[in-house]
Amino acid sequence: MRRFLIGTVALLVLLAGCTPAEPGGFSLDPNAVVLPEAEVDSVAASEMYVQTDKELKSGQVVISDEGDGLVRRITEATTVESRQVGAQIVRKVYLKTEEASLEEAVTAGDASLDFGDLQIGQDSLVQALPGVSVQDVTGKININNVSFQPVQGVTVTLNGFVQQKLSPKFRLVINRAAGSSVPSVDVFEAALSGSLTASLQAKIVADKKFSFAAGTEKQIAQFAPLRQAFLVGAVPVVVVVTPRLVVGASGGADNPVTIQAGIQPTLSVNAGVKYDRDAEKKWVGVWTPPSFNLNPSFSYEVPGNGNGQLYAKMVLDVKLYGVAGPTLEAKPYVGMNFKPAPATATVRAGLGASGAVSGGFKVLGKGLELGTSALTYDASKDYSCSASTCQ
Numbered sequence: 001m002r003r004f005l006i007g008t009v010a011l012l013v014l015l016a017g018c019t020p021a022e023p024g025g026f027s028l029d030p031n032a033v034v035l036p037e038a039e040v041d042s043v044a045a046s047e048m049y050v051q052t053d054k055e056l057k058s059g060q061v062v063i064s065d066e067g068d069g070l071v072r073r074i075t076e077a078t079t080v081e082s083r084q085v086g087a088q089i090v091r092k093v094y095l096k097t098e099e100a101s102l103e104e105a106v107t108a109g110d111a112s113l114d115f116g117d118l119q120i121g122q123d124s125l126v127q128a129l130p131g132v133s134v135q136d137v138t139g140k141i142n143i144n145n146v147s148f149q150p151v152q153g154v155t156v157t158l159n160g161f162v163q164q165k166l167s168p169k170f171r172l173v174i175n176r177a178a179g180s181s182v183p184s185v186d187v188f189e190a191a192l193s194g195s196l197t198a199s200l201q202a203k204i205v206a207d208k209k210f211s212f213a214a215g216t217e218k219q220i221a222q223f224a225p226l227r228q229a230f231l232v233g234a235v236p237v238v239v240v241v242t243p244r245l246v247v248g249a250s251g252g253a254d255n256p257v258t259i260q261a262g263i264q265p266t267l268s269v270n271a272g273v274k275y276d277r278d279a280e281k282k283w284v285g286v287w288t289p290p291s292f293n294l295n296p297s298f299s300y301e302v303p304g305n306g307n308g309q310l311y312a313k314m315v316l317d318v319k320l321y322g323v324a325g326p327t328l329e330a331k332p333y334v335g336m337n338f339k340p341a342p343a344t345a346t347v348r349a350g351l352g353a354s355g356a357v358s359g360g361f362k363v364l365g366k367g368l369e370l371g372t373s374a375l376t377y378d379a380s381k382d383y384s385c386s387a388s389t390c391q
Contacts, residue, residue, distance in 0.1 A: 026111060027106065031061060031105075033056065033063070034063050035066070036065065036236070039051055047097060050095060052093065056091075057074065058074050059074065061100045062095070069236070071363055072098065073099070075098055077093055080094050101366060102174070103174055103185055106174050106183065108175055108176075109232065110172075110173045112170070112171045115239055116167055117165055118241065118316075121134055121136035122136050126222055128222070139164065140161050143220070146159075148218040148220075156310070157203045158220075159202075160201050162200075162312050163196075164196050166192050166193070166314060167194050168328065169272075170191075170239065172189075188364060191271060191286060192270070196267045196332060197266045201262040202310040203258070204249070207256050208256055209256070210253060211251070217248035218247055219246050221245040222245075225240045226243070228241075238321060240320075244317070245312060246313050247311065247312045250309050259336075263334040263349050265292050265294045265351070269330045271377055272328060273328075273372065273375050285376070294381060296349045305338070307337045307338070311331050311332065311334070315329050320364065321363045323362075326356070328354075329353060330353050331352040332349075332350075332352075345385045346384060347384075347390055348380050351379050354375060356371070356374040359371040
């Protein structure tokens with residue numbers, strides 16, 4: 001009982017300290033029940049053990065901030081132990097459960113969730129290539145002679161840094177559709193806002209004629225999942241974000257070549273995806289044109305014709321209630337077409353962004369289970385470059 005009371009107080013303190021959800025909140029369906037993390041002893045794929053003073057029965061939808069969060073329907077409830085403490089009867093209950101969605105537990109609501117700035121540091125770096133490190137105070141990801149081979153005979157070496165101040169944001173509206181007696185997800189939005197600063201210098205060395213396609217990528221750093229809990233009216237919502245830093249390249253040349261290119265952008269970011277139940281096109285991209293200062297540079301050795309693109313991108317894999325949902329990306333890049341005699345190039349620098357929602361993402365509602373492929377946005381500027389300057 002002492003564990004139960006202390007844990008419940010800890011949950012309330014935790015949720016009170018979280019970034020608030022605005023506006024409004026969610027109204028809980030009479031058939032739904034909230035079980036705080038402190039009341040959940042254990043969870044498996046289709047069962048739970050809980051200690052609670054609530055009456056639990058088959059058919060109820062359980063919502064909890066346990067672990068990554070969960071939404072489940074009770075198919076069977078068995079009381080294992082029951083005792084009275086003061087005026088309360090505390091039961092240890094075994095639950096058999098199955099999948100459920102939030103729209104089954106909420107009668108209506110409109111909530112905007114601001115995750116807050118992503119707090120990443122060296123201690124949260126769980127996987128990285130040699131040469132990648134993070135400054136704990138600023139979250140700057142340093143890249144020192146990080147190399148990968150997109151194809152045999154071609155080596156890409158990166159130097160510089162990426163520094164992000166990004167905040168995932170979400171909006172969820174649940175209402176009844178016209179002519180329906182059952183509430184469902186009306187609007188869902190997932191977006192990135194903030195800024196991305198980078199200094200990237202890339203060198204490509206090819207010992208032969210080469211060509212490799214766009215989308216040739218290498219993950220150079222992955223960070224531990226970041227968890228945030230929100231109290232939306234009476235409903236706890238748990239969001240987990242896993243940041244990754246990915247570099248990529250594409251291009252080709254008709255001779256062996258050494259290319260060096262750079263970009264030093266400061267970019268504003270506001271990009272994401274939106275689902276609207278009542279719109280003709282259910283999924284759309286939501287973009288605000290960024291402001292940026294790109295400062296590209298370029299040089300290459302050994303005459304030849306060719307083209308290429310180099311980039312680094314922050315990728316955020318998002319889960320709500322423990323189920324994989326949106327993937328959001330922000331990508332500064334530099335691309336080029338180069339020619340010999342004299343060495344000149346047309347350089348395109350800019351920001352790419354994309355958002356997607358995986359199929360099977362029905363934890364928020366049945367209308368979302370189809371998901372969408374990546375919806376992309378690109379803002380860029382072209383420069384004419386010599387071996388010494390770009391303008």
